[in-house]
Amino acid sequence: MAEEMRIVLRNYGKIDPLKIEDYIAAGGYKALEKAKGMGQQALIDEVKKSNLRGRGGAGFNTGMKWSFSYGIKTDQKYVVCNADEGEPGTYKDRIIMENDPQSVLEGMAICGYAIGANKGYIYCRGEYPCMVEMLNKAIDQAKAKGCLGDFDIEVRMGGGAYACGEESALIESIEGNRGEPRFKPPFPPVIGLWGKPTIVNNVETFANIPAIVDKGADWYKAIGNAKYPGTKVMTLTGDITNKTFVEVPTNTSIRQVLNDFGGGVAGGKKFKAVQIGGTSGGFIPEAFLDTQLNFDDMSAIGATLGSGAFFVMDESRDIVDVVARIAKFFAHESCGKCTPCREGTMRMEEIMERVNDRHGDAADLDRMGRLGRVMTKACLCGLGQAAPSPVLTTMQHFKDEYLSKFN
Amino acid sequence: MADYKDIINQYKDLPGGIIEAYHAVQREYSYIPEEAVEAAAAAFKRSKAEAYGVATFYSYLKVGKRGKNVIRICESAPCHVAGADAVIAALEKELGMKMGESTADGKFALELTECVGQCQATPVITINSKPYENVTADKVAAILTEYK
Ligand SMILES: Cc1cc2nc3c(=O)[nH]c(=O)nc-3n(C[C@H](O)[C@H](O)[C@H](O)COP(=O)(O)O)c2cc1C
Ligand code: FES
Numbered sequence: 086m087a088e089e090m091r092i093v094l095r096n097y098g099k100i101d102p103l104k105i106e107d108y109i110a111a112g113g114y115k116a117l118e119k120a121k122g123m124g125q126q127a128l129i130d131e132v133k134k135s136n137l138r139g140r141g142g143a144g145f146n147t148g149m150k151w152s153f154s155y156g157i158k159t160d161q162k163y164v165v166c167n168a169d170e171g172e173p174g175t176y177k178d179r180i181i182m183e184n185d186p187q188s189v190l191e192g193m194a195i196c197g198y199a200i201g202a203n204k205g206y207i208y209c210r211g212e213y214p215c216m217v218e219m220l221n222k223a224i225d226q227a228k229a230k231g232c233l234g235d236f237d238i239e240v241r242m243g244g245g246a247y248a249c250g251e252e253s254a255l256i257e258s259i260e261g262n263r264g265e266p267r268f269k270p271p272f273p274p275v276i277g278l279w280g281k282p283t284i285v286n287n288v289e290t291f292a293n294i295p296a297i298v299d300k301g302a303d304w305y306k307a308i309g310n311a312k313y314p315g316t317k318v319m320t321l322t323g324d325i326t327n328k329t330f331v332e333v334p335t336n337t338s339i340r341q342v343l344n345d346f347g348g349g350v351a352g353g354k355k356f357k358a359v360q361i362g363g364t365s366g367g368f369i370p371e372a373f374l375d376t377q378l379n380f381d382d383m384s385a386i387g388a389t390l391g392s393g394a395f396f397v398m399d400e401s402r403d404i405v406d407v408v409a410r411i412a413k414f415f416a417h418e419s420c421g422k423c424t425p426c427r428e429g430t431m432r433m434e435e436i437m438e439r440v441n442d443r444h445g446d447a448a449d450l451d452r453m454g455r456l457g458r459v460m461t462k463a464c465l466c467g468l469g470q471a472a473p474s475p476v477l478t479t480m481q482h483f484k485d486e487y488l489s490k491f492n
Numbered sequence: 493m494a495d496y497k498d499i500i501n502q503y504k505d506l507p508g509g510i511i512e513a514y515h516a517v518q519r520e521y522s523y524i525p526e527e528a529v530e531a532a533a534a535a536f537k538r539s540k541a542e543a544y545g546v547a548t549f550y551s552y553l554k555v556g557k558r559g560k561n562v563i564r565i566c567e568s569a570p571c572h573v574a575g576a577d578a579v580i581a582a583l584e585k586e587l588g589m590k591m592g593e594s595t596a597d598g599k600f601a602l603e604l605t606e607c608v609g610q611c612q613a614t615p616v617i618t619i620n621s622k623p624y625e626n627v628t629a630d631k632v633a634a635i636l637t638e639y640k
Binding site: 170171172173174175176179210211212213214215241242243244245246247258259260261262263264279320322323324328329330360364394396398402407410411414417418420 | 507508509510511512514515536538545546549550551552553567568569570572573574605606607608609610611612613614618621
């Protein structure tokens with residue numbers, strides 16, 4: 086039986102999230118103090134050495150990212166917490182912020198000290214207005230207690246655009262613009278918010294930071310899978326007995342999460358597929374269930390760890406119907422800036438609808454295969470690049486389901 | 493009801509604050525009046541085209557009148573397989589209108605949305621951003637009476 090390990094959810098259920106005294110009594114804000122005693126360079130080296138990799142999906146080494154901004158001499162830098170959480174089937178950032186908002190604020194303040202920024206923003210999705218209120222209360226409490234020092238944090242609300250989860254689109258949105266991604270390079274750590282060096286990290290990434298500073302890089306990097314150490318919070322949805330969230334070490338397998346925490350497929354039905362990492366993730370068949378839940382092992386099977394969404398489908402599900410629904414999502418959420426994504430997601434939806442409605446033919450599969458390959462290479466940002474993944478992986482692993490739509 | 497101009501002016505010195513201003517207007521009106529977009533353009537020193545471009549980019553923001561209580565139903569994959577279609581049909585029947593419309597009395601607006609981050613209990617609808625979990629067709633009428 087696999088076991089949970091709570092690092093980012095270390096205070097879950099143990100403290101009153103809106104009582105900063107509880108957080109402090111549980112050791113909160115000691116890490117920030119310790120970080121300031123270490124000095125900026127040593128702090129960044131420690132985070133780098135822990136091999137903490139971003140929990141927002143791209144898996145980039147967090148300390149390395151920070152070092153890019155640290156190295157730049159300028160009058161102003163920013164820290165941005167990505168709480169846009171738009172990936173369908175994902176609610177882990179909400180669980181973290183609802184239960185322990187101070188851990189995220191402390192993580193941001195540590196980053197601010199490390200790179201030399203005195204201003205932070207939390208970009209919280211517009212669908213979470215209660216969360217915005219909570220965060221503002223938590224910030225007020227931290228300021229009143231003087232916990233954040235000279236580091237200021239402001240909350241900004243998103244507007245329901247999935248594309249704004251992409252870090253450069255998110256920056257555009259904070260600046261009050263349409264949430265369209267920027268051309269890269271330059272990357273945000275060099276030229277970000279209002280043209281200044283900006284570190285964008287995910288909520289879960291920031292919540293890990295105080296624990297790493299407190300207990301040290303060596304402690305952290307020994308947890309889970311060495312290539313992507315630590316834990317990952319997963320949210321279990323679909324045809325699974327326990328629709329819940331878990332935080333597991335990154336050497337836990339998909340099967341263990343499905344059975345040990347999820348209680349297996351709901352209603353005693355048989356397993357058909359699981360889609361991990363959100364709606365842009367690949368569909369995974371039974372044969373790969375022993376894969377470990379970390380960035381590299383998931384990539385190796387043509388899937389993603391992504392946001393940690395864990396969407397299970399039982400034997401009765403019509404895969405083509407689900408993928409058609411997903412294709413509509415991408416056509417709706419494409420920001421329209423680049424042609425391969427704007428036109429590609431629309432055509433993909435059109436073809437998937439046609440196939441799902443039994444009006445397609447085998448040539449449609451070739452069309453989608455080609456279109457998908459072009460989008461993966463030619464789209465400007467991760468939205469369009471990843472959008473074909475559900476189509477391509479299901480054509481690979483569940484081809485019979487498509488063929489049955491042509492009879 | 494507070495004047496949208498006064499609401500917008502509270503944000504005019506906030507860098508990039510036009511989206512915050514739109515949210516604030518929408519909290520009061522449930523939508524963004526067309527004229528408020530022009531007022532925002534003036535307050536934030538942006539062209540009308542830009543102010544309109546921003547307001548219409550975000551699906552959570554709605555330019556132009558709609559019903560007071562905004563009902564949104566999640567149609568993302570986890571809610572879809574949990575039976576969102578049946579809930580959509582029940583909502584349309586109960587309110588006598590289609591997705592994207594508002595009731596004649598101005599009380600309700602009905603919209604589709606993507607995941608609202610409450611996937612622990614699908615299907616999910618939100619009314620004025622308050623989530624309702626595990627919604628089924630037969631629960632719809634009772635939920636709506638809270639707002640009638
Ligand atoms: C279309 C799209 C949506 C994204 N949505 C999110 C999101 O909701 N939350 C998030 O943290 N990262 C999201 N990302 C990833 C961010 O661009 C970025 O890599 C991340 O915030 C960096 O933080 P990390 O290094 O801590 O993971 C998204 C990327 C793309 C392309
Ligand atoms: S999928 Fe419907 S609320 Fe997340």
